Amino acid sequence: xxxxxxxxxxxxxxxxxxxxxxxxxxxxxxxxxxxxxxxxxxxxxxxxxxxxxxxxxxxxxxxxxxxxxxxxxxxxxxxxxxxxxxxxxxxxxxxxxxxxxxxxxxxxxxxxxxxxxxxxxxxxxxxxxxxxxxxxxxxxxxxxxxxxxxxxxxxxxxxxxxxxxxxxxxxxxxxxxxxxxxxxxxxxxxxxxxxxxxxxxxxxxxxxxxxxxxxxxxxxxxxxxxxxxxxxxxxxxxxxxxxxxxxxxxxxxxxxxxxxxxxxxxxxxxxxxxxxxxxxxxxxxxxxxxxxxxxxxxxxxxxxxxxxxxxxxxxxxxxxxxxxxxxxxxxxxxxxxxxxxxxxxxxxxxxx
Ligand code: NDP
Ligand code: ZN
Numbered sequence: 570x571x572x573x574x575x576x577x578x579x580x581x582x583x584x585x586x587x588x589x590x591x592x593x594x595x596x597x598x599x600x601x602x603x604x605x606x607x608x609x610x611x612x613x614x615x616x617x618x619x620x621x622x623x624x625x626x627x628x629x630x631x632x633x634x635x636x637x638x639x640x641x642x643x644x645x646x647x648x649x650x651x652x653x654x655x656x657x658x659x660x661x662x663x664x665x666x667x668x669x670x671x672x673x674x675x676x677x678x679x680x681x682x683x684x685x686x687x688x689x690x691x692x693x694x695x696x697x698x699x700x701x702x703x704x705x706x707x708x709x710x711x712x713x714x715x716x717x718x719x720x721x722x723x724x725x726x727x728x729x730x731x732x733x734x735x736x737x738x739x740x741x742x743x744x745x746x747x748x749x750x751x752x753x754x755x756x757x758x759x760x761x762x763x764x765x766x767x768x769x770x771x772x773x774x775x776x777x778x779x780x781x782x783x784x785x786x787x788x789x790x791x792x793x794x795x796x797x798x799x800x801x802x803x804x805x806x807x808x809x810x811x812x813x814x815x816x817x818x819x820x821x822x823x824x825x826x827x828x829x830x831x832x833x834x835x836x837x838x839x840x841x842x843x844x845x846x847x848x849x850x851x852x853x854x855x856x857x858x859x860x861x862x863x864x865x866x867x868x869x870x871x872x873x874x875x876x877x878x879x880x881x882x883x884x885x886x887x888x889x890x891x892x893x894x895x896x897x898x899x900x901x902x903x904x905x906x907x908x909x910x911x912x913x914x915x916x917x918x919x920x921x
Contacts, residue, residue, distance in 0.1 A: 572625035572690030573899045575682075578616035581903070584623050589686065589694035593640040596698035598632030600688055600896070601649065602711040603918045605629070605903040606719060607745065608836050609682060614907065615838035618683060627689035627899065628654040628681035629718040631711055634702075641698045649705040651875060652688065652695060654719035655679050655866025659700035670863040678866055689899045703871035706879055712892070712917045713878050716746070716885035720915065721874045723834050723864040724750020727809035728758055730832025730860045735759035738805045740785075740796055740824060742766045743812015744776045746888045746915040747834060751809040753883050756780025764796050764805065767812070769911055775887060787813075793823045800824075810835050810861075818859060819844040825857050833861035891916035 574584045591597045609626050611617040634648045644650065657669035657678035670678035680696065681687040695701055705714055724747045733739055739760040741751045744767035755763050756779065765781035767773055773784045785795045796805060804826045810817055810833040821831050822845055837843065850857055877883045890913055893902055902916035 570691035572686065573627070573903070574623050574625045575613045575621050577622055578620050579614055581613055581626070581900070584625070586625070586686065586690070588692045591636045591638050591694070592696070593638040594697050594699070595638045596634050596641060596644055596695045596702060597636040597692055598630070598650065598652065598695060599635050599692050600630045600632050600920050602631040602715040602920065603627055603629065603688055603896075603899055604715050604718070604915060605899065605906040607747075607906060609903060610907045611836050611838035612682065617836065617838040624682060625686035625690045625693075626682045626903070627687035628679070629715055629720075630688035630693065631705060631714045631718075632688075632693070635692065637698060643699050644702055651703040651705055651714055651717050651871045653701050653722070653866035653868070653871050654681060655864055656681065656696050656701040657866055659697055659867065669867060670865050676863055679863055689896075691896065700868055701866060703868045703875065706875050709875065709878060710886045711919055712889040713884070713886040714875075715917055716888055716915070717871055717874050717878070719864065720746045720888060721750050721883065721885050722866070722870055723747050724811065725754040725874065726862055726864040727751040727811055727832045727834040728754035730834070730862050731807040731809050731830045732832070733758040733760050733807045736761045737807050738762045738764070738800060739807045739809065740764040740766065740805045740821075741781070741809045741811060742792070742817055742821065743810065743835065744772045744781075745812055748809065748811030749775055749779055749888060749914070750883070750885065751811050751834075752776050752781050753779040755809065757882060760807075762799070764799060766792050771890065771912060772914060775914065778887070793820050796824045805829065808832070815840045815843045819846050822846055822857055823849045827851060828856045829858070831857070831859045833859065834864065888915040889917045890914045893918045894921060896920050
């Protein structure tokens with residue numbers, strides 16, 4: 570089979586590999602829709618997780634099952650499925666401890682395009698199929714379905730980590746596709762003011778549609794000053810970090826109230842340290858929490874998030890600004906994700 574791969578840090582290309590083998594609890598799928606992710610960009614061009622050789626990229630997909638292992642109970646050949654980007658080993662001790670995404674070691678629930686070939690191939694392998702696939706609901710748009718792989722669960726996880734409560738004032742730093750889903754999630758959780766930080770107009774427009782009350786443009790001035798002014802010096806209760814860099818935590822701590830929480834889902838691709846301002850962190854005693862998390866994967870989460878799409882509470886298909894048809898276009902789609910033209914939020918590749 571052919572697949573689009575990371576050849577080494579900074580280099581991508583098409584390669585040929587054997588179709589993956591199916592273990593007793595696994596499934597082999599062919600993709601129906603695929604999307605590249607900013608994480609693929611960090612992995613290839615920042616070398617963020619170290620070098621990888623000839624590893625097929627991609628972790629966001631909707632698929633059709635072409636083979637199942639003998640112990641798989643709930644899926645059969647021909648089923649159309651939502652595929653979680655994070656595919657934990659659900660019988661691991663980490664999963665029993667509540668952190669399935671770290672099953673087998675930190676970040677090890679993230680297998681596609683990390684520890685094994687990803688989904689940008691003619692076929693891909695899914696471990697623990699009963700735990701990690703979900704049936705594609707009838708009639709669901711493939712774009713929305715593909716966003717349930719990663720953009721929706723990750724954006725929502727930022728809000729879970731920040732523990733947004735009714736009436737909270739929330740800042741969402743970064744409103745690419747992930748942060749936009751955090752805005753939608755914060756609105757569902759009952760946030761009051763939602764300050765969405767970004768600069769691209771189409772992202773700002775969609776942020777407003779998803780529930781942002783204010784757009785803060787980081788290119789037009791210090792975001793701490795802008796948000797402190799909007800909150801009359803009080804700061805915000807919760808912050809989701811879905812963009813920026815290692816210094817974003819400096820800004821986030823400065824604009825966070827004591828007792829507040831920062832939920833980070835940004836993938837920090839470069840540098841050795843993040844910066845936390847000592848005095849604004851209450852000299853270590855300010856009860857300002859920072860939690861960073863890989864999104865939880867798995868079937869139950871996919872099914873629940875799909876329900877939110879089916880009940881029209883979220884519209885992840887609106888993230889998709891560029892649609893292609895044919896596997897060969899994943900390369901072009903990934904380059905869009907790398908170069909982030911002003912009119913891009915998220916590209917989708919549909920496979921016929
Ligand atoms: P995008 O690059 O599309 O969006 C980044 C956002 O951050 C944009 O709104 C951008 O603004 C904004 N931004 C950039 N620089 C700054 C700055 N200095 N200060 C404030 N805002 C800034 O990324 P995605 O939405 O695709 O992904 C977000 C992050 O989430 C990535 O790092 C990705 O790898 C990660 N991720 C993490 C996962 C997890 O499980 N934790 C899973 C999937 C993704 P502008 O409008 O100017 O572009
Ligand atoms: Zn992703």
